[in-house]
Amino acid sequence: MKLLKERILSDGAAFDDGTLIVDSFINHQMDPILMKSIAVEFVRRFANLPINKIITIEASGIAPAIMLGYLLELPVLFVKKRTPKTMASAYCSTVYSFTKECHYDVSVSKEYLQEGDRVLFVDDFLANGNAALGIKDLVEQANATLVGMGFIIEKSFQEGRRRLEEREIHVESLARIANLQNGQVTFVE
Amino acid sequence: MKLLKERILSDGAAFDDGTLIVDSFINHQMDPILMKSIAVEFVRRFANLPINKIITIEASGIAPAIMLGYLLELPVLFVKKRTPKTMASAYCSTVYSFTKECHYDVSVSKEYLQEGDRVLFVDDFLANGNAALGIKDLVEQANATLVGMGFIIEKSFQEGRRRLEEREIHVESLARIANLQNGQVTFVE
Numbered sequence: 001m002k003l004l005k006e007r008i009l010s011d012g013a014a015f016d017d018g019t020l021i022v023d024s025f026i027n028h029q030m031d032p033i034l035m036k037s038i039a040v041e042f043v044r045r046f047a048n049l050p051i052n053k054i055i056t057i058e059a060s061g062i063a064p065a066i067m068l069g070y071l072l073e074l075p076v077l078f079v080k081k082r083t084p085k086t087m088a089s090a091y092c093s094t095v096y097s098f099t100k101e102c103h104y105d106v107s108v109s110k111e112y113l114q115e116g117d118r119v120l121f122v123d124d125f126l127a128n129g130n131a132a133l134g135i136k137d138l139v140e141q142a143n144a145t146l147v148g149m150g151f152i153i154e155k156s157f158q159e160g161r162r163r164l165e166e167r168e169i170h171v172e173s174l175a176r177i178a179n180l181q182n183g184q185v186t187f188v189e
Numbered sequence: 190m191k192l193l194k195e196r197i198l199s200d201g202a203a204f205d206d207g208t209l210i211v212d213s214f215i216n217h218q219m220d221p222i223l224m225k226s227i228a229v230e231f232v233r234r235f236a237n238l239p240i241n242k243i244i245t246i247e248a249s250g251i252a253p254a255i256m257l258g259y260l261l262e263l264p265v266l267f268v269k270k271r272t273p274k275t276m277a278s279a280y281c282s283t284v285y286s287f288t289k290e291c292h293y294d295v296s297v298s299k300e301y302l303q304e305g306d307r308v309l310f311v312d313d314f315l316a317n318g319n320a321a322l323g324i325k326d327l328v329e330q331a332n333a334t335l336v337g338m339g340f341i342i343e344k345s346f347q348e349g350r351r352r353l354e355e356r357e358i359h360v361e362s363l364a365r366i367a368n369l370q371n372g373q374v375t376f377v378e
Contacts, residue, residue, distance in 0.1 A: 023276070029266045029301040032259035059247035059267065063255040070221035070256070077218045078248065085289075087212070100274075112218040 001041050001174040004152065005187055007034060014180040018155065026124055026152060027060050032067075038174060039067035042122060042150045045172040049147045051120045053077055055113070055139070057106060057131055060124040064152060068122055075112075077119075079135060083107040091141040095134035098127070106134045110142065117144035126151040126173055129160030136167065153177065156188050190230050190363040193341065194376055196223060203369040207344065215313055215341060216249050221256075227363060228256035231311060231339045234361045238336045240309045242266055244302070244328070246295060246320055249313040253341060257311055264301075266308075268324060272296040280330040284323035287316070295323045299331065306333035315340040315362055318349030325356065337361065345377050 013021040025031040042064070051072070056065035057079045069076035081104050083090055090107040097104060113119070121135050132149055139146045146169060154161060154173030157180075164171050176188035202210040214220040231253070243265045245254035251267055258265035270293050272279055279296040286293060302308070310324050321338055328335045335358060343350060343362030346369075353360050365377035 023298060024301065028269070028276070028298055029264050030255060030258070032255050032265055033262060035255060036259055059251060059269075062248060062251040063265075066219060066221050066224060066252040066255060067259070069219070070225055073222060075218050076221055076252075080217070080248075087217070109212060109217055112213065 001038070003034070003037055004041075004175045007031075008153070008175055008177075008185055012185060014183045014185045016181065016183060018157070018180055020153065020155070020177065020180060020185070022153065030063050032063075035063050035067050038064050038152055039071050041174055042068050042120075042172070043071050046120055046148055046150060049120070049170075050118050051147050053113075053117050053119045055079065055108075055119045055121050055135065057081070057123055057135065061122055064124065065122045068120075068150075077108065077112050079106050079108045079138065081106060091138045093134040093137040093141075095130050097130065106131070106138065108138050108142075113138065113142040113144055115143040117142065118147050119144055120147050121149045122151075123149075124152050126154040126160040126164075126171070127158045129158075129163040132160065132164055132169075133167075136169065148172065150174075190227070192223070192226055193230075193364045196220075197342070197364055197366075197374055201374060203372050203374045205370065205372060207346070207369055209342065209344070209366065209369060209374070211342065219252050221252075224252050224256050227253050227341055228260050230363055231257050231309075231361070232260050235309055235337055235339060238309070238359075239307050240336050242302075242306050242308045244268065244297075244308045244310050244324065246270070246312060246324065250311055253313065254311045257309075257339075266297065266301050268295050268297045268327065270295060280327045282323040282326040282330075284319050286319065295320070295327065297327050297331075302327065302331040302333055304332040306331065307336050308333055309336050310338045311340075312338075313341050315343040315349040315353075315360070316347045318347075318352040321349065321353055321358075322356075325353075325358065339363075342366065
């Protein structure tokens with residue numbers, strides 16, 4: 001997605017340790033016009049698949065997911081990073097975050113993720129794939145079907161895509177980053 | 190907002206202890222079409238004010254905020270409930286949550302909230318107003334201007350609105366709940 005790649009080059013901050021900061025338009029301050037264009041691109045890539053629900057994970061996944069849900073006129077379910085006491089009955093899984101160096105629980109109400117659901121997962125980043133695999137676990141617990149996974153940015157130098165494709169998940173990433181060496185962003189050809 | 194009130198009556202779950210669960214269309218599963226209508230109503234209520242940025246707080250505020258930012262073509266800043274290690278320099282405040290019975294930190298990068306900014310805060314719920322006052326604190330630390338605060342649902346039987354109006358904040362809530370007695374939702378006339 002040309003517009004997104006240009007924005008990453010102009011406004012992203014890359015570091016040799018593999019960190020890419022996109023806090024000015026995705027992860028902290030968000031550009032809603034870009035977010036709508038991102039959602040349109042997800043529509044283009046997944047439009048031929050039968051989907052009845054969008055699923056994402058708080059917090060940075062919510063903006064692209066709600067835009068996509070709006071375009072497709074589908075409900076959007078956001079997985080929580082804790083189990084709220086008001087949630088009666090939930091599927092839970094545990095995810096390790098390399099960024100935050102801790103384990104956290106993800107949970108989703110059994111009421112809103114059910115057998116027969118055909119869900120598309122959308123998130124901001126694919127890196128090592130741990131969060132995505134946590135979602136896959138929740139979807140499987142519910143006997144629902146994971147139709148695909150869409151990411152705004154993929155760190156293709158990490159193992160996330162390989163791990164997801166090994167499990168036969170359809171992965172689409174709108175900007176695939178080959179490396180961040182010398183603080184410069186290089187995209188996959 | 191009639192559409193929203195009807196949805197609360199049909200799909201919300203009210204409890205005598207003052208809890209209102211709207212997990213099927215706002216707080217967990219989200220209805221993006223309703224969310225767009227909510228954003229349109231916020232436009233109507235705040236359209237005459239000079240705003241250059243929408244501010245919200247993760248996670249349930251993000252969906253209405255990004256929709257509103259899209260309609261107004263303004264950037265949307267979401268305050269974080271922790272201080273990420275990738276955030277270089279931030280304004281911080283501490284908020285007490287009655288729902289979760291704990292204190293938590295809220296933070297926003299100094300890079301994206303600055304003197305001269307005229308921000309509209311949007312969130313899902315106004316109850317006791319603690320989160321909103323935390324936001325006001327962040328905005329004041331930045332020497333920015335808080336133009337107003339918009340909430341999807343206000344628990345008018347709690348003290349949030351009074352506390353905000355005492356501080357001369359312009360408050361708009363799209364559904365104002367007088368009480369939840371006997372598990373029934375009664376709106377403010």
